[in-house]
Amino acid sequence: MNEMKNEDAICRAILEKKLIGFYYEGHHRCVEPHVYGVDDGETRLLGYQMKGKSNGSGNTNWRQFKTEKMVYLRVLDESFEQSRLKSEPDKWDRYIAIVD
Template identity: 45%
Template sequence: MNQEIIEAIENKNLIEFNYDGESRTVEPHCYGVSTKGNEVLRAYQVDGYSSSGNMGWKMYDLGKADNINVLEDTFDKSRSDYKKGDKTMEEIYSEL
């Protein structure tokens, strides 16, 4: 469990990290363990590389992420289309 990610969610700080070798910046909304047993982050990507070319909702397997950095920049609130209680997570450590 990563306490910095939990605090980023609680304080609505943006998170920047490398994922599959590419930089991403996200608004973290839910952090926990997937039904497959992986540590994961449900977040809204606002900047950086996207293989689909789209920003938006993504599920990140944190085992594929490195250089995780909580930024001082914040976001205003939970996105209106966010659904609490992510069904793809077996255990939720923190969520908006």
């Protein structure tokens, strides 16, 4: 999928507090998107993975995703109520969208 379309979808999902679904490194993920921006020169998403598999331990947890590796991204109908962030996110090069 086009990266600009992914960016539009991610920003919309953050604004509307909607979960997103996508494939990443061969696994389907269902994620609450929280922070979208640029870190170390790469566009990334920080999200809380709700469902799906991962290469790491456990299925639900905070994860950072390089957006260039996210494929078949779509905004889901399911909402989340509020941010899970306990503090300001780590300093990134630039923030594009942060859930409020």
